[in-house]
Amino acid sequence: MPRAADSQSSASYGGRVGRTPGMPHPDVARGDPLAALGPLARRVRRSLSGEHPGEVGTALPPLVDHHVHLMLVGAEALADTAIAGVVDLGAPLELVAAGRQRDGLPEVDFAGTFLTAPGGYPVGRPWAPAGSARELDPVAGDGRSALPDAVSIAVSEQQSFGASVVKVALNADVGPVFDRRTLDAIVAAAHERGLPVVAHVEGDGMTRLAVDAGVDVLAHTPFTEQVDDALLARAIAAGQRWISTIFVTSYGAPSPDRDRAIDNLARFHAAGGRVLYGTDLGNGEQPLGVNPEEVAALVAAGLAASDVLTALTDPWPRRTRTDAIATFVPGPPPETPADLARWLTGAGIVPAEDLEDL
Ligand SMILES: [Zn+2]
Structure with a gap:
């Protein structure tokens, strides 16, 4: 656990952090939010069931x-x-x-x-x-x-x-x-x-x-x-x-x-x-x-x-990840990196076999 924050100022902090506010990430600027998520993300449909009538969304590893x-x-x-x-x-x-x-x-x-x-x-x-x-x-x-x-x-x-x-x-x-x-x-x-x-x-x-x-x-x-x-x-x-x-x-x-x-x-x-x-x-x-x-x-x-x-x-x-389960996030992928955190709050775990690649 970290200690409580001290009261010293951090003189060495150099302002090198993060992107300029308001500037979209280059991948997003290309206009493909799914591509911006990288090779781990796949567009999928969750299999039809009473509760989940064929939702479309994004699959990620666990x-x-x-x-x-x-x-x-x-x-x-x-x-x-x-x-x-x-x-x-x-x-x-x-x-x-x-x-x-x-x-x-x-x-x-x-x-x-x-x-x-x-x-x-x-x-x-x-x-x-x-x-x-x-x-x-x-x-x-x-x-x-x-x-x-x-x-x-x-x-x-x-x-x-x-x-x-x-x-x-x-x-x-x-x-x-x-x-x-x-x-x-x-x-x-x-x-x-x-x-x-x-x-x-x-x-x-x-x-x-x-x-x-x-x-x-x-x-x-x-x-x-x-x-x-x-x-x-x-x-x-x-x-x-x-x-x-x-x-x-x-x-x-x-x-x-x-x-x-x-x-x-x-x-x-x-x-x-x-x-x-x-x-x-x-x-x-x-x-x-x-x-x-x-x-x-x-x-x-x-x-x-x-x-x-x-x-x-x-x-x-672990050296390998299970392929029996996957993360499923319903709805469209996030439009910007700033939206990623909110988007991930919709994530859940599903059996991998319930997802069909689109
Ligand atoms: Zn700890």
Whole structure:
């Protein structure tokens, strides 16, 4: 979870974000709203039934929120929404084990407990229940003990309970963080088991630490520091993905944290970085389902409609997406990127076999 917005002004914010107000996106200017949605969108008719008399609309792959906390919002919170998949980025292992047994939508991937330095974030936070964080002592010596070390044991335990992602907390603003040797050991242990590593970065230098250590994904667009272009380029070259979570920087209100996040995300995206849609659902008040304000923030960061849909439908951490279900949005496609968020509020999940390409 991000810290509360601070009161410092953001002198480094460079006004490079977004498009000139009133200027249509180039794809839309070409006059084909469906084409502006990119190759993931198809014009379809929903099969005839009593309730849905052959509606015409747009089909998209299943939508994924890549950052939620079911321990805070409840396992069933998204059951009646257009979100078909979620990634739970921090929960006690009992909840992971129970969640792996559950059928139905959304499908869930879990990170398990937050791995953190002794006394580090989120230990002691009022929202973090017992068992949701695991403190790991620093790796000593050359790290080459023949015995299974505490890091390997912790990572193996996450996986045995059903975690498919490993989450580390690197929040230097509120407590101690892993040293480089320990973080390297965690990343190595996760990668040996085929698990990607997601980091919560907050505080000066934490993005650099995550990039240096080969962290695969940032749980939040960095919002406490401006990420310089050279570091961005290294993150992108390494294939690092960023989960957006712009809305929760200040719940839609203007703030230096929000400005920094949008500026960082705009430059990350413009330079070729892979963005994943995510809301940090459970962190404060948010609508269930697709958050129109998160979509609008992605548009503000310069993502075209097709880029937003790529971020929303990336199957990460899965390699492939199910083809049994699809997203269906009735009615005509949005005329402008600004209309994308409102349009997506009409989305629902349907069996793929109910859709006929037009
Ligand atoms: Zn979170």
